[in-house]
Amino acid sequence: MKSRLVAAAAALLVSAFAVAPATAQDPNNMGTGNGPAGSRTGISAPSERVTPSRTQRPSDNQPRRERQPAPPTPEQILAAAQEQATLGSTNCQVSEAKLLGQTAEKTSVYEVACAAGPGFILESKTPPTVTSCISLAYSARVTRERDPAADVGLQCTIAANTDTDKFLREYAQQAGVPCAVDQTKVLGQSNGGVVVYEIGCSDGPGFWIKQEAGSWSKTPCIQVLAENGTCEFTTTAENAAYVKTLLAGSEAASCNVTEARLMGQNANGTFYEAKCGGADGVIARLNAENAVQQIYPCATAQRIGGGCKLTTAPVAAAAPAGGRP
Secondary structure, eight states: OHHHHHHHHHHHHHHHTTTTTOOOOOOTTOOOOOTTTTTTTTOOOOOOOOOOGGGGGOTTTSSSOOOOOOOOHHHHHHHHHHHHHHEEEEEEEEEEEEEEEEESSSSSSEEEEEEOOOOOOEOOSSOOOEHHHHHHHHHHHHHHOOOOOOOOOOOSSGGGOHHHHHHHHHHHHTTTSSSSSEEEEEEEEESSSOOOEEEETTTHHHHHHETTTTTTEEEEEHHHHHOOOOOOOHHHHHHHHHHHHHTTTTTTTOOOOOEEEEEEEEEEEEEEEEEESSSSOOOEEOTTOEEEEEEEEEGTTSSSTTOOOSSSOOOOOOOOOOOOO
């Protein structure tokens, strides 16, 4: 009887060890950690959570050890960034890419430089969020003009993306601006969301340019002024010199144009007023090829577009004594 009790106890002891299986390890059980606290961009670098092995499992009150995953290779980053650039319809052939990190929503953020044209910041949403490096630089400039110490947020830092003037000069060339560009500026967005740029010229008046539906257009600054816009890089003298060239070969060719304005246009042509130094001003009507069709002296042009504004109209002669005949 005693031997049977000992045998039964031994069997129970063996059974107790047999029903406690070893804790399994899943090598693919990974998570994502958080980036630096207080990051304005909300982007954090990814990290990996690895379950400790059976022999090293910590107690309940012992913190788990974190192991960082191997970072993606430059080739992997370039391929992933190119995919986002393509999905974002940027037409960018990515020449360089930088993984900036992850957002709280687990989306990846990249900066890319393009083989042609300015780069972008891309966020891997569906569809990707695309922000031009030029727009970011413009926003930063405006913010710093208001407060030099302000935090301007995420900016492009790849060397190829930092020369925004270079890209704007390329835009001017694509828009057909016929001058030597020496100054550029992002003006902002129109009501339709189209970005507008100002181009200054070293050899004449400048332009506003913009791209809509893949096509570039340019507006001379003399027209911008007529539409109540402003051109920082174009002077009164440059606009006057431009109108002087339009008058060449006409009866007003001798006018020493000191000031000029675009008055408007109708079915008969485009009308400019020119103030002439030392002489009466004129209004010129030009055709679509900018050839002068008619010249109206300011003294008799009161009915042409409201008359001259730059030239003081002559004072009417006093009526003779005894009244007019």
